[in-house]
Amino acid sequence: MTTNEAVRSRGNAEGATGSRSPRGGAGPARLKSRPADRIFFGLSLGSAALIVVILAAVATFLIVQAIPAITADWKTSPELSAGPTAGYGSFWSYVAPLIWGTLWVSAIALVIGAPIAIGIALFISHYAPRRLAGVLGYLIDLLAAVPSIVFGLWGIIVIRPLLLPLTDWLNQNLGWIPIFAGKPSTTGSTILAGAVVLAVMILPIISSISREIFLQTPRLHEEAALALGATKWEMIRLAVFPYARSGVVSATLLGLGRALGETMAIALIISPSIGFSLRILTEGQNSQTIAANIALNFQVADALQREALIGTGLILFVISLAVNIVARFIVSRTGKSGGTRRRVQLAPPEAASLRVANDPALSPVRGTSDKAEGASA
Amino acid sequence: MTATAQSNRRSPQGGMVNSLTAGRLPRFVEFYVLAGSLVVVGGAFMLLGFNLGGWIFVSVVLYLIVLAALSTLAENRRKAVDRIVRSVVTIAFLLAMAPLVSTLFTVAAKGIAQLNWGFISQTGGAVFDPQTLKVTITAGAWQAIVGTLEITGIATLMSVPIGILTSIYLVEYAKPKQWMARTVTFLVDVMTGIPSIVAGLFAFSLFTLIVGPKAFSGFSASVALSVLMIPIVVRSCEEMLRLVPHELREASFALGVSRFSTIIKIVLPTAIAGIVTGVMLAIARVIGETAPIFMAASFTDNFNVNPFNGPMQTLPVLAYTGIKFPGQDIAASVASAWGAALLLVILVVLLNIIARIVARVFAPKGAR
Incomplete structure (x- = not known):
């Protein structure tokens, strides 16, 4: 029992190796291997391999389809000189403004959304009444379940008019700042409106991962801070934030990844144009995002134009891959497994609470009482 | 202001004052301040022309300022910061609830008129009648x-x-x-x-x-x-x-x-x-x-x-x-x-x- 406790308290992954060791055994202790066993192992290994294949296929097919448009001479090609791709010297001069637009909108969404999301995570993990926390977390997760098209429609009829007074005010009073300059939009189809909707969409991702990590802060650290006379906020700054920093950063990056690829909300709200622009309050000269540009033009495009659009999609794939890999890398470097998975969002909240309750490492008080039970039993 | 702050700082050293209860704001001070600022700002907006978003926004700002001032005066700066953070974090959560409620409400309000048995069971589309054009x-x-x-x-x-x-x-x-x-x-x-x-x-x-x-x-x-x-x-x-x-x-x-x-x-x-x-x-x-x-x-x-x-x-x-x-x-x-x-x-x-x-x-x- 003691060893078992010890093994489990080392955490999930290591606990698994510890107690699974009999399986690998050679000699007489080896488990019987039947045909069904081998077939099943083959199937599960095959599925795992299939995931590698699928990801490779995504990259390969995009590259194969994009190559003709990337290598084509855009100035002389009659197909590329018409429709959505008209007027560009090369693939790169077409995709560069789109990359800028994608990054710009996502960055604004992140600036708006990330602080709120972290605030929500803190509220649910440390401020809300214990009994309510689960329900409140579920409400935030519900936000993730609303389809993006619904947010797009909502953005059109609610957010656009709602932001109009703010748009005018910012333009009149802070118009000397380049991002608020220009002639303000009268319909509200601005980058700002798109970014606000995007911010709402990335809230649940960032906040559910951050919340998980805030909850994993060692209880003893928190209690030590409180025992030294820290207020709640000082305790959070001293004990929770240092522990959770890398996880929160990676949660934010994962939110950024979501924002980069978001299509429908942007396609519906922002009135597009392709170009470099810092202004967020104007209309008709907004920078377009890659994903929205594909969605708006794909059905009307010719074969080669379609390939050009697939090329831009390939670039988007590379960018979001890079963001995701950086996020994972930050987490793995600091050696905390908490941030790598969108646990709360994917697993039902019961599972999360069950795991917390089960894992003595996460809650010292509970752990000791478990041991006491074990001893008495 | 200085007098209160000093007396506050001195009180634990004095030893005679109960440091557990002295220099604390009443329990539900946040609610009182919030209600107060809502009323005050609401009154001001009534005179200037009403605007729901503006009313809530200005009230919240006023609430934070008054709370910070009160807490700094009666308690100390650390407690004031703590209270402000608590309020800000709560506001962040409510701010996230607004889109959820608003989205669901909008979709329900806009879609409910459309939702009937015919809409679910019929194939939609446009049919062009050449006779009547x-x-x-x-x-x-x-x-x-x-x-x-x-x-x-x-x-x-x-x-x-x-x-x-x-x-x-x-x-x-x-x-x-x-x-x-x-x-x-x-x-x-x-x-x-x-x-x-x-x-x-x-x-x-x-x-x-x-x-x-x-x-x-x-x-x-x-x-x-x-x-x-x-x-x-x-x-x-x-x-x-x-x-x-x-x-x-x-x-x-x-x-x-x-x-x-x-x-x-x-x-x-x-x-x-x-x-x-x-x-x-x-x-x-x-x-x-x-x-x-x-x-x-x-x-x-x-x-x-x-x-x-x-x-x-x-x-x-x-x-x-x-x-x-x-x-x-x-x-x-x-x-x-x-x-x-x-x-x-x-x-x-x-x-x-x-x-x-x-x-x-x-x-x-x-x-x-």
Whole structure:
């Protein structure tokens, strides 16, 4: 029992190796291997391999389809000189403004959304009444379940008019700042409106991962801070934030990844144009995002134009891959497994609470009482 | 101000004052201050012209300022900061509730007029009558409902076995440090980050190369959705399988049961509630995807039940095209877009609720 406790308290992954060791055994202790066993192992290994294949296929097919448009001479090609791709010297001069637009909108969404999301995570993990926390977390997760098209429609009829007074005010009073300059939009189809909707969409991702990590802060650290006379906020700054920093950063990056690829909300709200622009309050000269540009033009495009659009999609794939890999890398470097998975969002909240309750490492008080039970039993 | 602050600072040293109660604001001070600022600002706005957003915003700012001032005066700076943070964090949460409530309310209010039996059971579209030169538009979503259910269903049939088997490999067979397991874990993580539109482009490219140009089909959309769904299923199943206590597996092995039978008879039944919940939530996630379906299955007003041939309509795409490319009767198009959006939200919410019920009812008994 003691060893078992010890093994489990080392955490999930290591606990698994510890107690699974009999399986690998050679000699007489080896488990019987039947045909069904081998077939099943083959199937599960095959599925795992299939995931590698699928990801490779995504990259390969995009590259194969994009190559003709990337290598084509855009100035002389009659197909590329018409429709959505008209007027560009090369693939790169077409995709560069789109990359800028994608990054710009996502960055604004992140600036708006990330602080709120972290605030929500803190509220649910440390401020809300214990009994309510689960329900409140579920409400935030519900936000993730609303389809993006619904947010797009909502953005059109609610957010656009709602932001109009703010748009005018910012333009009149802070118009000397380049991002608020220009002639303000009268319909509200601005980058700002798109970014606000995007911010709402990335809230649940960032906040559910951050919340998980805030909850994993060692209880003893928190209690030590409180025992030294820290207020709640000082305790959070001293004990929770240092522990959770890398996880929160990676949660934010994962939110950024979501924002980069978001299509429908942007396609519906922002009135597009392709170009470099810092202004967020104007209309008709907004920078377009890659994903929205594909969605708006794909059905009307010719074969080669379609390939050009697939090329831009390939670039988007590379960018979001890079963001995701950086996020994972930050987490793995600091050696905390908490941030790598969108646990709360994917697993039902019961599972999360069950795991917390089960894992003595996460809650010292509970752990000791478990041991006491074990001893008495 | 200085006098109070000094007396405050001195009081613990004095030793005579009860430091536990002295220099504290009353218990519900936040509520009093909030109510006060709402009333004051509301009164001011009544004179200047009322504006709900402005009223709430200015009240909140005033509330924070007054609270900070009060707390600094009566308590100390550290307590003031603490109170401000508490309020700010609460406001952040309420701020996030606003879009949720507003979205659901808007969709319900806009879509409810459209939602009737005819809308659900009819195939929508425009019919041109050459005799009278009139275009009759029937509002209907039946083709979209069928399309959504077929495409999502096929995607589920493809993703769930792959997802569960992969998670079984990761949890039951692979050693955590093994390169294959680490690669797969990493790639699943990466796959969760694939933008949905890229999945759509992938399915389109795949079927263009295999079938030929204009290869729009429901199955192609299912492939796109599978790319998005597999990592979600793997993640949640892996999570659930890891929750199965090792004692159960060890007991089974000790009885000489093979690994295969242990997984099928012991591990999976223990985790089945969690797995079903995870799959439901995964379906709820992909059922609302618009971009990949729009790329791969295009859109149509025709009633098409064959997922392997021709464009297929779906609810999210109906909502998108109704707003973005309205037909002759713009109001009718927009109305059916909202109807489709409401149907979609109802589907998603139903899936979420069923998932919760499954998780609660079939949760393993006696879990500590």
